[in-house]
Amino acid sequence: VSEHLGFTRTPEMELALPCPIQRADDALAVLVEHARQIMVHCDRPLLVQNITSHLSLPGTMSEPALLNRLCAEAGCRLLLDLASLAVSGLAQGFDAQAWLAEVEPRHVAAIRLAGYRRLGDRWHDGRVGPIPDDVWALAGAVVQRSPIQAAVIDRDDPLPHPSLLEAEVRRLRALVGLAPAATAGARG
Amino acid sequence: VRAAIRIAEDAALFVLDDEGVFFSESRQELHIFNTPATFIWCCLEEQLGLPAIVAAFAETFRTEPHEARHQVSTVLARWQGLGHISGADLSGAPAVDLPTTLGRLLTTPGLRRELRQAPLEAARRLGVRREEVETLRGLDLEALERQAEMLADRQATLRRGAGASGIEHLLARMFDRRRTELEVAAAWRLRAPRAPVAVRHYRLLSTAFAVRFASLADEARVHPALAHLETDGPASREVVLELLAGRGGYVLVEDVVPVGHCRRPAELAPLVKLRVRQTALNRHRYFLDIHAAVVLAGDRALLLPGVAGSGKSTLAAALARTGFRYGSDEAAVLEGNPLEVRPVPLSLCVKPGAVAPLSAYYPEVGRLSVHRREDGQEVRYLPPPRPFADDQQTYSVRWIVFPRYAPEEPTALTPLPRPEALRRLMRECLTLPEPLDRGRAESLVGFMREVECFELSMRTLPETLACLEKVTGAPLAPRRGNRGRGREKQV
Numbered sequence: 001v002s003e004h005l006g007f008t009r010t011p012e013m014e015l016a017l018p019c020p021i022q023r024a025d026d027a028l029a030v031l032v033e034h035a036r037q038i039m040v041h042c043d044r045p046l047l048v049q050n051i052t053s054h055l056s057l058p059g060t061m062s063e064p065a066l067l068n069r070l071c072a073e074a075g076c077r078l079l080l081d082l083a084s085l086a087v088s089g090l091a092q093g094f095d096a097q098a099w100l101a102e103v104e105p106r107h108v109a110a111i112r113l114a115g116y117r118r119l120g121d122r123w124h125d126g127r128v129g130p131i132p133d134d135v136w137a138l139a140g141a142v143v144q145r146s147p148i149q150a151a152v153i154d155r156d157d158p159l160p161h162p163s164l165l166e167a168e169v170r171r172l173r174a175l176v177g178l179a180p181a182a183t184a185g186a187r188g
Numbered sequence: 189v190r191a192a193i194r195i196a197e198d199a200a201l202f203v204l205d206d207e208g209v210f211f212s213e214s215r216q217e218l219h220i221f222n223t224p225a226t227f228i229w230c231c232l233e234e235q236l237g238l239p240a241i242v243a244a245f246a247e248t249f250r251t252e253p254h255e256a257r258h259q260v261s262t263v264l265a266r267w268q269g270l271g272h273i274s275g276a277d278l279s280g281a282p283a284v285d286l287p288t289t290l291g292r293l294l295t296t297p298g299l300r301r302e303l304r305q306a307p308l309e310a311a312r313r314l315g316v317r318r319e320e321v322e323t324l325r326g327l328d329l330e331a332l333e334r335q336a337e338m339l340a341d342r343q344a345t346l347r348r349g350a351g352a353s354g355i356e357h358l359l360a361r362m363f364d365r366r367r368t369e370l371e372v373a374a375a376w377r378l379r380a381p382r383a384p385v386a387v388r389h390y391r392l393l394s395t396a397f398a399v400r401f402a403s404l405a406d407e408a409r410v411h412p413a414l415a416h417l418e419t420d421g422p423a424s425r426e427v428v429l430e431l432l433a434g435r436g437g438y439v440l441v442e443d444v445v446p447v448g449h450c451r452r453p454a455e456l457a458p459l460v461k462l463r464v465r466q467t468a469l470n471r472h473r474y475f476l477d478i479h480a481a482v483v484l485a486g487d488r489a490l491l492l493p494g495v496a497g498s499g500k501s502t503l504a505a506a507l508a509r510t511g512f513r514y515g516s517d518e519a520a521v522l523e524g525n526p527l528e529v530r531p532v533p534l535s536l537c538v539k540p541g542a543v544a545p546l547s548a549y550y551p552e553v554g555r556l557s558v559h560r561r562e563d564g565q566e567v568r569y570l571p572p573p574r575p576f577a578d579d580q581q582t583y584s585v586r587w588i589v590f591p592r593y594a595p596e597e598p599t600a601l602t603p604l605p606r607p608e609a610l611r612r613l614m615r616e617c618l619t620l621p622e623p624l625d626r627g628r629a630e631s632l633v634g635f636m637r638e639v640e641c642f643e644l645s646m647r648t649l650p651e652t653l654a655c656l657e658k659v660t661g662a663p664l665a666p667r668r669g670n671r672g673r674g675r676e677k678q679v
Contacts, residue, residue, distance in 0.1 A: 010291035054334035
C-alpha cells in the first residue's frame with residue numbers, strides 16, 4: 001500500500017488534494033503512529049509518497065530529513081514521485097537533485113515518472129505529455145543509488161499513441177536495468 | 189443599528205422541518221445544520237449581535253450563559269473561518285490547529301485577502317493557536333494562492349465527474365495494446381459493407397437513436413434489451429450508433445466517434461445500453477441525476493435511491509408487477525421547478541441473486557439471455573411490463589424510500605427525517621451538470637418538503653410490497669406470470 005505525505009481532511013472539510021504538513025517533531029510523531037497503524041491494519045509494508053505542493057510550511061527540518069526519520073522510526077519506505085518532486089522544486093524554488101541527495105538511498109523502494117507542464121503562471125502536475133528530461137535525470141539519480149523494486153510510468157488521458165508509451169517504457173527498462181531486481185511497467 | 193456580524197452574500201439557509209439546509213454557492217456545499225446551528229443562523233439573519241445571540245441561545249436551549257457563549261462562539265468561529273460570515277469578534281472561541289487553518293485559507297479567497305492585508309488580525313479572526321501565528325505569518329502568500337488554485341482545479345474536476353472527458357479522451361481510448369479504438373474502427377469500416385445488415389430505431393428522453401448492426405446475430409443479442417424503447421421508424425434527427433465487428437471484438441461508434449468496445453458477444457448489449465443511457469442523459473437538460481429506481485403509483489412517483497446491491501432494482505421489478513408502473517432502474521432525473529422526476533425506463537438489470545425471488549413475478553426471467561457487463565458482472569435485462577412510465581413527461585415525487593436488503597432482519601419501513609433523507613439522497617447524486625445556485629438549492633429543499641421519507645429494511649419481497657402498499661395506498665395487483673398483462677413482446 002502507498003499513501004501520500006499530506007493531509008486531505010480537516011475537522012471541517014475534505015480537501016480532495018494532499019496538502020503539505022508542518023515539518024516538526026510533533027507532526028512527525030503523528031505520522032509515525034499513522035504509518036504504523038496502516039501497516040498493522042493492512043498487514044502490508046507501507047510506501048510513503050511525496051506530494052506536489054506549491055506551498056511549503058516553515059518547519060524545523062527539511063522534507064527529506066522528515067522522510068528519513070519517518071522511514072527509520074515507522075519502518076515504512078518511500079515511493080518517490082519524481083514528477084511531483086520536479087514540480088514542487090520549480091514551484092518552491094529548490095533544487096530537486098539536492099533534495100534527492102538528502103534522502104537515504106535505503107529508504108527508496110519505488111519511483112513514479114510522469115509528465116508535467118506549465119499553464120499560465122502555474123506548474124501543473126497533470127500526468128500528461130512525455131516525461132521531461134529533468135524527471136529522467138532524477139530517475140537516473142535514484143537508480144544509481146537505490147536498489148528500487150518498482151518503477152511506474154504514470155500517464156493520464158489523453159493517452160498518446162502506444163508507440164510513444166512503449167518508447168518510454170523501453171527507456172525506463174534500460175534505466176532501471178542498472179539496478180538489481182528492477183521492474184518496469186506502464187499505467188494509463 | 190446593523191450588527192457587526194455580516195452574512196456572506198452567497199450563503200443561505202433554508203429551514204427543513206426543525207433543521208436547516210445551509211448552502212454556500214462559492215464553496216458549492218450543502219450542509220444540514222442541527223437545530224442549535226439553525227437557531228444561531230436565524231439570529232444572524234435577524235441581525236442580532238453576539239451578546240444577544242448568546243442570551244437568546246441560553247434561554248431557548250436552557251443552558252448556562254458561559255456554556256451558551258462557548259457554543260455560539262465555537263459555531264461562529266467555524267463559520268467565520270469558512271467565510272460564511274465576517275466581522276465577528278470571537279476572542280472566546282477555541283483555537284484551531286494549523287491544518288484546519290490551512291484548510292480554511294485554501295478554500296476561502298476572502299481569508300487569504302485578509303491575511304495579505306493584515307496578518308495578525310487575520311490570525312486572530314481565524315482563531316489560530318498562539319504558537320502557530322508566526323508559522324502563518326511566515327507563509328509565502330503567492331505559493332498559498334497557487335496551492336489554492338491547484339485545490340480549486342481538483343475540486344472542479346471532481347465535481348464535473350468522469351463523464352466530462354473531452355473528445356481527446358475518446359480518440360485516445362485503446363482497443364488493445366497496439367491500436368486505438370479509432371484506428372480499429374477506421375480499418376473495420378473500410379471493410380464493412382456500405383449498408384448495415386439491420387437498423388433499429390429507439391427513443392430515450394429527448395434523443396432518438398438509430399442503431400446499426402453488422403449482423404442479425406448482434407441485433408438478436410442487443411435488441412431485446414431496448415425493444416420497449418423502439419419507435420416506428422427514423423426520426424428527423426437521430427444519434428447513429430453503429431456496431432462494427434472484426435477480429436478481436438466490436439467497436440461501438442457514435443456518429444463518427446468510437447465510444448467503446450468489447451471483446452465478446454455477451455458484452456454487446458451492456459455496451460450499447462450504457463451508451464444509449466449516457467448519450468440520452470448528456471443531451472438532456474436536468475438538475476440532477478440520482479442513483480435511484482423509480483416506480484409510479486398513479487401519477488405520483490416513489491423514489492428508491494441506493495447503491496448497487498441495496499435491492500432497489502429487484503424491488504422496482506416486483507413493484508412493477510404488483511400495481512405500480514415502472515419508471516427507472518437506476519437513474520432518477522430530477523428537473524423543472526418545482527422539481528419532478530423524469531423516468532429513464534431502460535430495461536431492468538437483474539443480477540444472478542435476484543433471479544430466484546423475481547421468478548415469482550416474472551417466470552420468464554430465468555430464460556432471459558445472460559450478458560456480461562464491463563465490470564464482469566453477469567446480468568439479465570428484463571423488459572419492463574407495460575404500461576411503463578412515459579419518459580416524455582415528469583412526475584411529482586411523493587415518497588422517497590431508501591431500501592436495504594437485510595435477510596437477517598425483519599422487514600420494516602421506518603420514517604426518516606427529511607434532513608437526513610436529503611443527506612442520503614445527495615450521497616446518491618450521480619451528476620450535477622450545472623453548479624448549484626441559490627434558486628436551485630431552494631428548489632431542492634422545496635422538493636424535500638413535499639415528500640414523505642422512509643428507510644426500508646427488506647427481508648422478503650412479499651413482506652416489503654405489503655409495507656409499501658400501506659404507505660402509498662397503491663392497490664397491489666396479484667402476481668402476474670408470463671400470461672399476465674404487460675408481457676413484453678420480444679421482437
